[in-house]
Amino acid sequence: MRDDNKAQRRDQIETAAYALLAEKGFQNMSMLAIAKASKASNETLYRWYGDKLGLFRALIETNAEEVAGRLRDAIRKGDAPESALAELGPVLLGMLLGDRAIALNRAAAADASGGLGQALAQEGRDKVFPLIADLFQTLVKRGALKGDPFEITGLYIDLLVGDLQIRRATGALGPLRDRVIAERAQKAQQRLFQLVGVS
Numbered sequence: 328m329r330d331d332n333k334a335q336r337r338d339q340i341e342t343a344a345y346a347l348l349a350e351k352g353f354q355n356m357s358m359l360a361i362a363k364a365s366k367a368s369n370e371t372l373y374r375w376y377g378d379k380l381g382l383f384r385a386l387i388e389t390n391a392e393e394v395a396g397r398l399r400d401a402i403r404k405g406d407a408p409e410s411a412l413a414e415l416g417p418v419l420l421g422m423l424l425g426d427r428a429i430a431l432n433r434a435a436a437a438d439a440s441g442g443l444g445q446a447l448a449q450e451g452r453d454k455v456f457p458l459i460a461d462l463f464q465t466l467v468k469r470g471a472l473k474g475d476p477f478e479i480t481g482l483y484i485d486l487l488v489g490d491l492q493i494r495r496a497t498g499a500l501g502p503l504r505d506r507v508i509a510e511r512a513q514k515a516q517q518r519l520f521q522l523v524g525v526s
Contacts, residue, residue: 340365340372341386345430353383353434353443383443387431387450394422394451398458408466415462416512417505419455420487424495424503432496456480474523482522487515 343365347356358379362369376382401414422428431451435443456477463483464476472479491511494500503511 336367336371337375337385340367340375340382341389344382344386345427348386348430348434349426352437353379354437358382380442380446383431383434384446384450386427387447390422390427390431391451391454394419394455395458397422398455402458402462408462408469409471411462412466412516413513415459416487416516417509419459420491420508420512421505423488423492424508426502429492429495432492436496456484459483470525472520472523473525479519479523483515483519486518487512 340361344356344361347360347364350356351360356379358372358376359369361367361382362372372382376385397418398415401418402411404411404414431447435447438444460476460480463472463479466472467474467476467479491500491503495502
């Protein structure tokens with residue numbers, strides 16, 4: 328199978344998997360149901376992903392790489408680190424509160440074994456967090472912020488996301504409008520500079 332056909336096929340399979348994940352939850356969806364929904368063979372799914380956990384890991388990887396790519400773009404767009412942070416905030420918050428991220432978090436929360444949560448942390452947070460820390464390291468080196476870049480990153484994510492993701496995952500909060508996300512990101516940045524900025 329040609330690479331572009333394979334990528335298109337993977338996208339169809341993963342789109343079907345997200346739809347079933349949202350509808351049935353991780354425990355109640357099957358590889359066979361995903362194969363049928365994506366019009367792929369069950370053999371293809373097992374060959375490409377190994378099992379349902381392998382497919383879940385692939386969903387996380389794809390989502391994390393999309394987040395990382397968009398974060399890299401946001402950082403590159405900014406002429407200065409502060410403007411890069413202003414670009415990054417709405418992108419990061421929008422992705423973390425997006426339907427795909429919420430479906431993955433719901434699945435991980437429902438998994439009593441903890442395996443899905445570990446996969447989510449390894450493929451998601453562990454790959455995205457250092458990208459943001461690099462930006463804060465630049466801001467610390469330039470004298471705009473004071474402190475450890477990794478601690479600043481944790482503080483920033485706390486200010487940016489708060490309890491919004493868990494409220495989305497539990498259904499207590501619906502999708503946020505772009506304007507609300509942008510305002511939240513702006514406030515998070517302002518508060519961060521109030522707390523650890525060099526005046």
